[in-house]
Amino acid sequence: MQEIVDVVENHKYSTIKAHNHIRFKVSAGEKYEDIMTYDQIVSKTEQEMDTEIFWKFNHITAHEGPLAANHRKFKGSSYNIMVEWEDGEITGEPLSIIVTDNPVTSTIYACENNLLELEGWMHFKHIAKRQKKMYT
Numbered sequence: 001m002q003e004i005v006d007v008v009e010n011h012k013y014s015t016i017k018a019h020n021h022i023r024f025k026v027s028a029g030e031k032y033e034d035i036m037t038y039d040q041i042v043s044k045t046e047q048e049m050d051t052e053i054f055w056k057f058n059h060i061t062a063h064e065g066p067l068a069a070n071h072r073k074f075k076g077s078s079y080n081i082m083v084e085w086e087d088g089e090i091t092g093e094p095l096s097i098i099v100t101d102n103p104v105t106s107t108i109y110a111c112e113n114n115l116l117e118l119e120g121w122m123h124f125k126h127i128a129k130r131q132k133k134m135y136t
Contacts (some may be wrong), residue, residue, distance in 0.1 A: 003044065006019075009070040011013040021110060027112075031108045032098060046132075049064065052111065056085070056086050057065075057084060057085045057086065057105075058084045058085065058086060059083075059084055059105070059109075060081050060082065060083055060084075060098075060105060060106070060109040061082045061083070061084050061090060061121065062081070062082040063077050063079055063081045063095070063109075063113070063115075064079065064080050064081075064082070064092065065079035065080060065095075065120065066078040066079060066119065067079065075092070075093070076094050076096065076097075077093075077094035077095045077096040077120075077128065078119070078120045079094075079095040079096070079120050079121070080093060080094055080095065081106070081109070083093050083099055085096060090110065095120065095121075103124075103127055107124040107128050109128040110124045110128070111124075113127050116128060
């Protein structure tokens with residue numbers, strides 16, 4: 001991931017604030033990668049936005065909640081689930097987001113942890129019933 005760390009203005013054009021005369025130091029990690037123009041940064045950003053990024057997680061390790069809207073860990077959902085990602089990092093993510101991406105894993109976690117009767121988890125019941133029918 002690149003990060004803009006400084007603005008380098010060309011002395012000759014220091015009084016002209018046209019974006020094509022201003023240069024930026026752009027870093028990748030701990031060293032400077034390049035000095036780029038505004039147009040180059042915009043072009044690079046557009047290329048990166050066109051590339052789809054898929055984040056995959058290994059499993060759900062825990063949950064927290066129910067959380068009130070004024071709770072410091074509230075992220076738009078009454079429950080956060082702790083997700084272990086492919087790289088081993090564990091983060092708390094809103095249940096409503098993970099459910100959209102992976103409802104089956106969320107349902108399995110809800111069943112294994114007896115959460116299907118709790119507000120916020122009840123909508124997994126229909127998926128759990130469907131799975132039970134498939135395996136019987």
